[in-house]
Amino acid sequence: MNYLRTAILLAGLTALFMGVGYLLGGRNGAMIAFLAAAATNFFAYWNSDRMVLRTYGAHEVDRNSAPELVELVAALAGRAGLPMPRVFVMDNPQPNAFATGRNPQNAAVAVTIGLMQSLSREELAGVIAHELAHIKHRDTLLMTMTATIAGAISMLAQFGMFFGRHRDNSGPGAIATIVLMIVAPLAAMLVQMAISRTREYAADNLGGRIAGQPMWLAGALHKIEDAAHQIPNMEAEHNPASAHLFIINPLSGHGVDSLFATHPSTQNRIAALQRLAAELGTSGARSWVDAEPHDSAGGPWNRSRSSRGPWG
Template identity: 75%
Template sequence: MSYLRTAMLLAGLTALFMGVGYLIGGSGGAMIALLIAAATNLLAYWNSDRMVLSTYGAQEVDQRTAPDLVNMVADLARRAKLPMPRVYLMDNPQPNAFATGRNPQNAAVAVTTGLMQSLSREELAGVIAHELAHIKHHDTLLMTITATIAGAISMVAQFGMFFGGNRNNNGPGIIGSIAMMILAPLGAMLVQMAISRTREYAADNLGARIVGQPMWLASALVKISNAAHAVPNMEAERNPATAHMFIINPLSGHGVDNLFSTHPSTENRIAALQQLAAEFGSVPSARPTARDSRAGGSSQSRGPWG
């Protein structure tokens, strides 16, 4: 992950913060917003991972409480030449997962109970390897910070809607309020635009190489994608700015949620994994599709992992 790109994104989000502050309180409001943005940036760098994990009620697990999961993460982390990340479990029926942390030395992998229950061991390994790839690519810093700051921007904008946009008695309060109603989703869109779709392809590719079998991940993506539309993730619906962190978009797609469609289509990701499998010489007899939740998975020949 480019530090320059991270700095540019934070600068853009800070400017948006100041714009909302200006609408609420003029130049004084902009200065206050700048101070809040600076504090939020600092807080996000050091604590955004804890904040996101707390948002989803993630509980840290260890070899005593979840030995199979922890041992799998440890094995794949060794293969990826990464430090052992912390492992978290989210009590959520929707199968999904994300990685977080400011660097590989302070990283965490979080999976839902739905993921543990619905995937085979091979599919779960593919998902874990994908998340480790995000850690290895240093994606998690930007992904987590942008989620935190975008959420803060939305809260400030909503605060302004309730408590004014009126700098004086003759000020355009209605216009300011309407502008803030627009700025909040625009801020969320900025977050999503900053999280390039190519990053998911790159994590799919490296994750497949870590685990040694691309079709394990392809099969997992099919199952997760199908379930994400059928099983709601209420925490994600309440915090849509975090949607880009998950391996599959956790939002239902209703209302304004379509603003957060940052992930490539599952079909395109499977196609890329199919091509990689061909390079590995392990092409399955039938490629899984987004309509086939049973495709791939443990029926594929085993790779070097496991």
């Protein structure tokens, strides 16, 4: 059902884009709009991951610089049947994470320092499993496409304000152009956000299954939501178009499942994970994380039960 709803929403966004082009320039306008979208998406397909990682100052880590984190990602990727993604860390105090990349073979998972300091090993596993679910569903490419098309619709609407084919100041042509400028970007934004919320629910579900314990992710979401309200993410505030990439909305002034929310409400997501945990019968089961070997020298995962989190 999630896939069907996403396909319908994406088709609606594409139709809106083509309709804007047609209204501005007839068939030629629709074709120009299509070509512009194709060129923009082609650029985003090859460069969006590098752009977003650079925006947030993420630096790549490996088994030498962050062995416990990288090994946890590798274990979860194996459980998900995915190639090992690249792993990045953002020097940001707000606990959060996102995945990016055009396909599973060219994917990356990025987590903040705040996330590693706030969560237990199990909760961090839930978050990483959620991000791997996005990769497995190819949501990273889908959300790049929707953001690009939505941005192009807004650009076309602004273009129509000055260069629309109806240049007179009266009649239905002028009225249609004014309505287009207002309604089209708003409609595109709403569709983009609806797609984002749909994909978050799907990633929560698959992420809970990958980790084997949906309540790990539920606990992480609760902690991240609380901290996100108190700790600003200045890079996200300066680049709000990328907010939908994160597991929890990094922007201030959010928390309800409204028309303009990029994420479902955290309470709704936790409730869905609780239902999944009941379905899987995982409450109280011994986890594979508990069975993983730990660094005898006393790495940060050995403090995963600490209230400070595994990296504190």
